[in-house]
Amino acid sequence: MKQVNLENIEKVKKFSETVKLIKDELRKDVVGQNEIVDNIIIAIIGGGNVLLEGIPGVGKTRLVRSLGRTLSLPFSRIQFTPDLMPSDVTGTNVIEKDENGKMVSSFRKGPIFANLVLADEINRATPKTQSAMLEVMQEHKITVGNTTYKLDEPFFVLATENPVEQDGTYPLPEAQMDRFVFKLVMKFPSDDELVDIVNMTQITLDETANAVVNGPTILEMRSLASQVPVIDEVTRYAVRLVSGTHAELASSPASAKKYIKYGASPRAAQALITCAKVRALINGNYNVSYEDIDALARPVLRHRIKINYTAVNEKLTTDDVIDLLVKETKRK
Amino acid sequence: MGEGFKRLKRLYLREAIIKASLVYISVALLVVATFLIVIDKGKIDFNIFGVFSIGIGLGLLLGTAVFFLFYRGDKHFAKILDKELELNEKVQTMHAFRKEDGCVTELQRAETQIILNCSRFKKSKRITSFVIFGLITAVAITYFAISLFLYLKRDEPNNNIQNDAPNTDISRPDEGNTDQPSVDDKFEPTEHHKKELEQLIEYVSSSALQDNAKASVILELTSLLNSLDTFSTESALKARVVEVIKSVRATVDSVNTTNAFVGAIDDSNHKNFNQLCKAIYAKDLSKVESTLATLYNDLLYSKVEQDGEIVEVVKPKEELENIKGELEIIKNILNMVLEQSTLTENDKLHTLITELCQVLTEIIDKSKSINNVFTKLTPVLNGTFIDGLRQLVPAEKTNEDVKVYTVNELKRIFEVTSADLGELPNSGETTPDGPEGPEEGPPESENGGSYGDGGNNFRSEDLVIDPESSQVDIEKIQVEYGEILSRYETEIMNNLDKYPEEIQKMLKEYFDMLKTPIDK
Numbered sequence: 013m014k015q016v017n018l019e020n021i022e023k024v025k026k027f028s029e030t031v032k033l034i035k036d037e038l039r040k041d042v043v044g045q046n047e048i049v050d051n052i053i054i055a056i057i058g059g060g061n062v063l064l065e066g067i068p069g070v071g072k073t074r075l076v077r078s079l080g081r082t083l084s085l086p087f088s089r090i091q092f093t094p095d096l097m098p099s100d101v102t103g104t105n106v107i108e109k110d111e112n113g114k115m116v117s118s119f120r121k122g123p124i125f126a127n128l129v130l131a132d133e134i135n136r137a138t139p140k141t142q143s144a145m146l147e148v149m150q151e152h153k154i155t156v157g158n159t160t161y162k163l164d165e166p167f168f169v170l171a172t173e174n175p176v177e178q179d180g181t182y183p184l185p186e187a188q189m190d191r192f193v194f195k196l197v198m199k200f201p202s203d204d205e206l207v208d209i210v211n212m213t214q215i216t217l218d219e220t221a222n223a224v225v226n227g228p229t230i231l232e233m234r235s236l237a238s239q240v241p242v243i244d245e246v247t248r249y250a251v252r253l254v255s256g257t258h259a260e261l262a263s264s265p266a267s268a269k270k271y272i273k274y275g276a277s278p279r280a281a282q283a284l285i286t287c288a289k290v291r292a293l294i295n296g297n298y299n300v301s302y303e304d305i306d307a308l309a310r311p312v313l314r315h316r317i318k319i320n321y322t323a324v325n326e327k328l329t330t331d332d333v334i335d336l337l338v339k340e341t342k343r344k
Numbered sequence: 345m346g347e348g349f350k351r352l353k354r355l356y357l358r359e360a361i362i363k364a365s366l367v368y369i370s371v372a373l374l375v376v377a378t379f380l381i382v383i384d385k386g387k388i389d390f391n392i393f394g395v396f397s398i399g400i401g402l403g404l405l406l407g408t409a410v411f412f413l414f415y416r417g418d419k420h421f422a423k424i425l426d427k428e429l430e431l432n433e434k435v436q437t438m439h440a441f442r443k444e445d446g447c448v449t450e451l452q453r454a455e456t457q458i459i460l461n462c463s464r465f466k467k468s469k470r471i472t473s474f475v476i477f478g479l480i481t482a483v484a485i486t487y488f489a490i491s492l493f494l495y496l497k498r499d500e501p502n503n504n505i506q507n508d509a510p511n512t513d514i515s516r517p518d519e520g521n522t523d524q525p526s527v528d529d530k531f532e533p534t535e536h537h538k539k540e541l542e543q544l545i546e547y548v549s550s551s552a553l554q555d556n557a558k559a560s561v562i563l564e565l566t567s568l569l570n571s572l573d574t575f576s577t578e579s580a581l582k583a584r585v586v587e588v589i590k591s592v593r594a595t596v597d598s599v600n601t602t603n604a605f606v607g608a609i610d611d612s613n614h615k616n617f618n619q620l621c622k623a624i625y626a627k628d629l630s631k632v633e634s635t636l637a638t639l640y641n642d643l644l645y646s647k648v649e650q651d652g653e654i655v656e657v658v659k660p661k662e663e664l665e666n667i668k669g670e671l672e673i674i675k676n677i678l679n680m681v682l683e684q685s686t687l688t689e690n691d692k693l694h695t696l697i698t699e700l701c702q703v704l705t706e707i708i709d710k711s712k713s714i715n716n717v718f719t720k721l722t723p724v725l726n727g728t729f730i731d732g733l734r735q736l737v738p739a740e741k742t743n744e745d746v747k748v749y750t751v752n753e754l755k756r757i758f759e760v761t762s763a764d765l766g767e768l769p770n771s772g773e774t775t776p777d778g779p780e781g782p783e784e785g786p787p788e789s790e791n792g793g794s795y796g797d798g799g800n801n802f803r804s805e806d807l808v809i810d811p812e813s814s815q816v817d818i819e820k821i822q823v824e825y826g827e828i829l830s831r832y833e834t835e836i837m838n839n840l841d842k843y844p845e846e847i848q849k850m851l852k853e854y855f856d857m858l859k860t861p862i863d864k
Binding site: 019236240241243244246298299301302303 | 432433434436437440441444446447448449450451452455
């Protein structure tokens with residue numbers, strides 16, 4: 013057997029330890045929501061943006077703020093309101109006097125210029141403002157006027173949306189939804205968790221997580237995760253899962269034909285494989301398996317597909333339909 | 345790929361080979377055993393060497409298929425390992441990226457190799473798998489053993505071919521047992537029965553039997569052939585054969601309209617007309633023509649002596665009323681026949697007779713001289729009527745011949761006797777003698793040794809002199825030689841295998857030749 017490079021072992025060991033540290037720190041501020049925490053970490057290491065959905069008060073903002081502290085990344089919070097303008101997000105050119113008293117135009121950076129951006133209640137902003145986020149989320153750069161500004165890596169957008177307030181909200185367009193690698197749903201905590209939350213917040217309302225990792229470390233972790241091998245069969249399985257969401261295709265499973273109105277884009281397949289690699293490495297595996305794909309199917313697909321009235325009539329949720337899809341898609 | 349992988353692969357290949365071998369043995373034994381049972385039942389005739397070759401060949405084919413089902417290369421084996429050892433695609437990844445370098449790839453490979461080095465296949469699963477294959481092989485061996493035992497038992501010396509042949513005891517007719525229905529015993533159709541029946545069907549197909557009758561007869565015979573295997577007793581088979589014989593007779597008789605015509609004839613007072621009817625019934629065209637000619641001549645000519653010779657001269661005109669009277673008698677007989685027979689307007693004979701009656705009516709009502717009678721009667725009687733009969737009689741003769749042959753063959757193949765058919769002894773199929781034919785016993789031939797009745801169409805014709813008219817006439821002579829000959833034939837055909845090939849051919853040709861009617 014070929015001797016294994018010790019350096020490689022160290023790299024992977026460091027990866028696992030870092031992830032553990034992040035989780036431990038986040039648990040100081042966030043009670044429960046283990047799956048959400050795990051998936052956010054996967055998304056961040058994978059380089060994707062996350063959409064967090066939940067009723068008010070479940071800890072969405074707290075989680076993201078805590079994450080910002082843990083990752084010791086420049087953090088900014090944008091509270092989206094209906095009157096928020098695109099320039100309020102990206103920044104704008106202003107005319108001001110320089111030291112010589114001359115009037116010059118200079119660019120004032122908006123809150124988007126951070127490594128970790130919390131876009132709170134993103135569905136309250138107008139479509140125009142939402143579209144300002146499109147370029148940023150996908151390409152990590154902003155164009156203002158004729159100038160393009162590149163954002164520092166790693167860059168993440170963690171957006172929250174409140175499903176309850178229907179009035180005054182603008183549903184996110186599919187194109188923007190597709191930019192989120194995951195959509196995570198924060199559920200109401202259990203009684204025990206709520207007790208812990210109450211007890212914790214009696215002590216302090218501030219986040220107490222410490223910084224344990226920085227931007228370059230995240231980038232190293234991302235690079236390491238990208239090296240995790242995936243066999244062709246697993247890749248094809250992920251692809252079949254995504255193409256199976258398109259009911260118009262002959263190869264799609266019966267449940268897709270019956271319950272799905274719109275299917276997922278190819279970005280879903282990319283997200284599945286990228287995040288599956290991270291998940292495998294976090295779990296101590298050095299290869300992606302079918303199990304990794306299955307575990308990430310829900311967060312990757314739930315905001316990318318649209319179920320039809322038949323599913324609604326049968327009281328099926330999007331997650332239920334995704335589960336059926338996973339069950340009916342064959343592994344080879 | 346690592347020692348662990350290679351070790352497990354060796355184990356797996358060994359198992360695959362064993363399983364493939366068990367499948368090969370099982371399939372070979374099952375195939376051979378099945379063939380032996382089928383040969384034992386007499387359903388096919390196959391060389392034992394050929395049977396073993398087929399079994400071995402099929403066994404090899406399926407055994408190889410099973411081997412490749414279990415093992416199709418390292419990639420497939422990696423998949424099997426992942427599944428059996430629940431390794432979540434580790435081995436497949438190791439195999440797919442075996443030539444790649446990379447931080448995580450190397451670690452993955454190393455980890456998987458370590459896991460495989462310590463892994464073992466699950467014993468319980470292996471044991472279950474082998475037990476199943478073993479059971480299948482055991483069943484195949486048992487089945488083969490039983491079939492081999494039955495096959496060998498079948499080939500014992502006292503179980504020879506003659507047991508399959510129909511009983512052709514020559515002494516049977518003297519014992520007078522032919523008229524008794526056969527005793528119920530187990531019946532198993534042999535290849536001989538089927539071959540004979542197939543030949544008979546072929547004969548009928550290629551014969552000139554009228555089309556609508558042919559289709560029905562072939563259908564009956566084919567139905568009999570297809571149902572041979574369903575009969576378990578001889579009596580059941582004979583009952584069915586009797587039904588087929590009756591059906592064949594009825595089918596042909598229904599298309600032979602002259603039978604229907606003659607059946608309605610009473611013993612006519614008019615001698616020549618009566619003889620004409622007999623000739624038509626006998627399907628004897630030459631006699632029909634001669635009798636018709638005689639009828640015509642007797643009507644219009646008289647024999648006188650001139651210069652020491654008997655010559656025919658036209659009757660004098662004073663005879664006209666007598667001629668008309670005779671024609672009236674003939675016409676009345678014909679009309680009566682039409683009424684009493686089963687002939688319909690569609691039958692050709694009906695048309696001929698009707699036209700003749702019309703001419704006769706015209707002659708009787710309108711002819712004022714014998715010349716007029718000539719003018720009207722000649723083109724009909726010696727023209728259209730005889731032409732019509734010339735077409736009808738031979739065709740119906742052919743139908744009759746085919747019917748006789750078919751029935752006689754069926755009787756011979758399945759040993760159906762007159763008693764089985766509910767007929768009197770020696771009342772087998774004969775060439776028709778006219779309406780009173782069946783009651784007459786077969787006359788002896790002057791030449792002797794000719795073919796006769798007794799259920800076959802072996803017959804010959806001899807010239808005899810009619811004592812009343814001193815005219816040379818042709819009579820049909822039937823003797824019982826045919827029955828003896830058919831027994832010879834049966835005995836020989838059942839044991840044909842024992843003769844060399846060239847002799848077999850000669851024998852077949854000899855008996856076929858004997859069956860062919862002699863041309864006039």
